[in-house]
Amino acid sequence: MTLRLDERDEARLAGDEGPAVRTAIRVVTRLATVMGADRLLDVTGAHIDSCLYHGQAVLDFADHLADAGARVAVPTTLNVSSLDLLHPELDRGDPVESRQSRRLMERFEEMGCRPTWTCAPYQLETRPSFGEQVAWAESNAIVFANSVLGARTHRYGDFADICCAIIGRAPAAGLHLDENRRATVVVRLQGVSSELIGRDVLYPVLGGLIGRLVGRGVPVVDGLPPGVSEDRLKALGAASAATGTVGMFHMVGSTPEASTLVDALHGREPDEEVAVTAADLRAARDRLSTTTDDRLRTVSLGTPHYSITEIGRLVELLGDGRVADGVAFYVSTGRDIYHEVELRGWADRLADAGVTVVTDTCTYFTPIIEDLGGTAMTDSAKWAYYAPGNLGVEVVFGSVEDCVASAMTGRVVRDESIWADA
């Protein structure tokens, strides 16, 4: 497939709109060729992951663009960074690296991006509509935009995100196009108890399993009651994008392009059908833990950033209780959600219970956690998947109910009964 550019694309490539635009369109057109696109298309928004500091290279690239006067052409939100600007006292990192991180964040603000600092931009007040073409980075946000909102983004990564935002264009390929949104793999739940289906904890575990099963395919989940909540779809998508390369999934009766199984399959036969049993789910759950040591030191919730509903559930589970001495308990969320937490009077309640709220960043790559010895517990498959490698911490995965119960006793406790066969 040959890439055909329009007149304005060509002019930008020739440098008519300055060096920043030229760099941006060079990167996007090279990417378009890699993706096999025959043209670029307009996007109406972008979400940027390049603001997370991974070393000098990302700052060099941001400097390269910002020094040349780059500005985003479409409304653009920013992903988590490496710093919690609202709670700087939590940072235990190297001060030089913290300054570099801060500098990187400033460069993106200079380019006109909104300082939202969240990995869950779909929890902000405005979000893309059904069918809207956008350029989003951050794997969990991508899968949510495509699957739950029915917006259209390919799996953009660092660099591509800001370059698309600067030119307001993206390669017409991948998940931007109808034909690539067709479900290819049917994932059918068999013999899974209605008890487990009714629990939040099923969804990240199922997502982690699906990521491994389908790799880069587009899965459609069949066999769940309709109307699965956004928070559960979020957890499923985030997990599948961490363990696999899922950019979009369908769930019959719950996601907008899957009113029926036939709709999700675009009326065609699937490439593959896979049955998932309670035993498969138990095995998938067990893969998310690295230790059986029950001495709990850390609990981390909120990966992706907790919604207001999820924080409400945490407040409810904590009741009048308090986290045991020697256990550090973190919950990560976006600053917009945190503002609402404050308005609802939950911030004090969380503090009184011994819970530390982290905003703008996340605990699985930022040096915030006090004690990496002992066991860390999480309700996030994504956190469980990445934290051992990033932080060197041992992890036990459990439901949010397990996490709160464990935090209060200082020992890992999990409700095994819900995982039984139907």
Add this chain to the structure above:
Amino acid sequence: MPDQPRVLVAGTAAGEVLHLDEPLSFWGGLDATDGRIIDRRHPQVDRVVAGRVLAMPHGRGSSSASSVLCEAVRAGTAPVAILMAEPDELVALGAIVAEEIYGVVVPVVVVGHEAYQGLVDGERVTVGPDGTVGRA
């Protein structure tokens, strides 16, 4: 008939093959300061990619993979070439940006499943500008 190589980033390179048996997410899976694989669930954990011709099925996971590859190029800990069974634009993009801002070319070639399987860990290979892989 073996698959024709598809060049995602063109360049030449020579080095010893490091063969990954499973997809690797560079982000969370690779330490750019020393080029070591840190994903504890990966079969090649603790191997070092620096200076190697990295043979892998494709990338995996987080969209920050490109940054980590680009940072590894800057730090001199990157593979000298990447040969994949399937295309992966996050991997390609990391190499594209490294070329744009540092002028260092890490060729990225989709060689297909058969050629990927045929690459032996430790053997010396060359990568040509048209994506051909030669045994040195």
